[in-house]
Amino acid sequence: MKAAQFSRFGGPEVLEIVDLPDPHPGPGQIRIIVRAAGINATEWKLRRGLLSFGAGLPQTTGRDVAGVVDEVGEGVTDVAVGDRVFGVSDDGAGAAELALLTYRAPIPLSLGFVDAAALPVALETATRSLDELGVGAGITLLINGAAGGIGSTAVQLAIARGARVIGAASAANHDYLRLLGAEPVTYGDGMAERVRTLAPDGVDAALDVAGSGVLPELIDLAGAPHNVVTLADIDGAKQHGVRFSNGFHGHAFHALAEIGALIEAGRFWLPVERTYPLAEISEAHRVSERGHVRGRLVLVID
Numbered sequence: 001m002k003a004a005q006f007s008r009f010g011g012p013e014v015l016e017i018v019d020l021p022d023p024h025p026g027p028g029q030i031r032i033i034v035r036a037a038g039i040n041a042t043e044w045k046l047r048r049g050l051l052s053f054g055a056g057l058p059q060t061t062g063r064d065v066a067g068v069v070d071e072v073g074e075g076v077t078d079v080a081v082g083d084r085v086f087g088v089s090d091d092g093a094g095a096a097e098l099a100l101l102t103y104r105a106p107i108p109l110s111l112g113f114v115d116a117a118a119l120p121v122a123l124e125t126a127t128r129s130l131d132e133l134g135v136g137a138g139i140t141l142l143i144n145g146a147a148g149g150i151g152s153t154a155v156q157l158a159i160a161r162g163a164r165v166i167g168a169a170s171a172a173n174h175d176y177l178r179l180l181g182a183e184p185v186t187y188g189d190g191m192a193e194r195v196r197t198l199a200p201d202g203v204d205a206a207l208d209v210a211g212s213g214v215l216p217e218l219i220d221l222a223g224a225p226h227n228v229v230t231l232a233d234i235d236g237a238k239q240h241g242v243r244f245s246n247g248f249h250g251h252a253f254h255a256l257a258e259i260g261a262l263i264e265a266g267r268f269w270l271p272v273e274r275t276y277p278l279a280e281i282s283e284a285h286r287v288s289e290r291g292h293v294r295g296r297l298v299l300v301i302d
Contacts, residue, residue, distance in 0.1 A: 001020055001021075001023075001096055001097040002096065002097050002278065003017070003019075003095065004017055004060065004278065005018055006057070007057055007058040008057065009047065010049075011048070011286075012047075012285040012286045013282060014047065015061070017281075023093075025072060025076075025100055027074040029073040029090065029101065029102055030071065030079055030085070030100070031069070031071040031098055031099070031101075032067035033070050034099050034301045035068065035114075036067070036116070036300055037065050037094045037298065037299040037301060038064030038065075038119075038296055038297070039281075039284050039297040040063055040064065040149075040288075041232075041288060043063070043285065044285050047061065055091075060092060060095070060096065061092060061094075062092060062094030062095030062096065064089075064117050064122075064298075065088070065120070066085070066107060067113065067301075068085075069081050070098075079106070084107040084116075087120055087253075087256060088103045096278075103253040103256065105256035108259065108263045108264060109264070114298050114300065117298050118270050118295070119153075119270060120253075121150075122152075123157075123255040124253050125252075126150055126154035126255075127157060127252035127254075129207050129231065131252060132229050132243060132245055133207065134205070135161055135205060137162030139158075139162075139164070140165075141164070141207065142195060142222070143155060143165060143167050143168065143207045144206065144207070144210050144218060145208065146167030146173075146177055146184075147170070147173035147176055147294050148294070149296045150231065151169070152180060152271075152294075152295060154207060155177065155181065156181065156268050156269070159180075160262055165182040166198055166199060167180075167184050168184075168186070168187040169184060169186070169187060170187065174186075176294060180269075183198055187214070202220070202221045202222060203222050204223075205222055205228070205229075206219075206222040207228075207231070208231065208232060210232060211230065213233070213236065215233060215236045219240060219242065225242045225243075226241075226243070228243070229242070230245070231245055270296060272295055272296050272298050273293050273295045276298075276300070277300055
């Protein structure tokens with residue numbers, strides 16, 4: 001099969017398309033013919049060597065996938081060959097023609113492969129973060145970096161839980177955040193004061209998606225470090241006693257099966273800003289790494 005991988009750490013140029021042996025599912029796994037694969041910030045950080053999950057070189061890449069089941073492993077009863085599914089590629093190898101999945105769910109009826117491939121990691125990450133913060137009805141939540149893929153997802157999931165959401169983003173994204181149901185504020189100097197114009201007594205909880213060095217302000221607004229979770233600032237989390245959340249501490253993949261009801265009710269939408277063929281994965285990584293993407297970037301696998 002064709003797959004993207006890198007044999008050394010570095011910029012997007014280290015990615016290459018190679019031929020790898022076709023994988024086959026083990027117990028509990030399924031194999032899909034990949035139709036689309038999402039791009040996440042985790043992937044370019046791994047490619048640069050900024051993160052390490054214990055994998056050596058060469059490394060494949062890609063976690064978010066959507067496609068059609070073509071093989072099932074022993075004990076699999078929830079899906080069958082021919083089903084449309086989306087989920088998280090085992091071993092981070094989804095930017096390929098074939099992928100193995102343990103965490104998966106049927107694609108909601110109204111979604112195509114591209115839109116479905118934008119969802120899995122953002123859904124799991126946002127759901128896990130909201131659970132850790134205890135976000136529910138009556139909670140006021142501040143999200144720093146609310147317009148990206150994870151931020152957009154967290155905004156809508158929090159509102160579906162009955163929370164009030166204040167979203168920090170650039171001024172250019174304020175109308176977009178209002179469309180999602182959040183009350184926007186501009187990030188940067190003076191953000192805390194702008195939040196207090198909307199919530200004079202501060203907020204109940206804060207989620208840092210952007211990792212822009214604002215943890216002290218978020219702690220002040222939320223009242224205490226335990227009311228703040230960051231997804232992007234591990235050093236700041238250690239310094240300020242804030243929880244750093246990642247997918248290796250309590251998976252929330254149940255969100256994959258639950259999102260369909262919100263989508264079909266018109267209460268959830270995650271835009272795909274741009275698609276790329278697999279051969280242009282380097283450019284997709286380059287755009288992702290620059291940041292300022294509204295929603296998601298997705299590879300289309302022919």
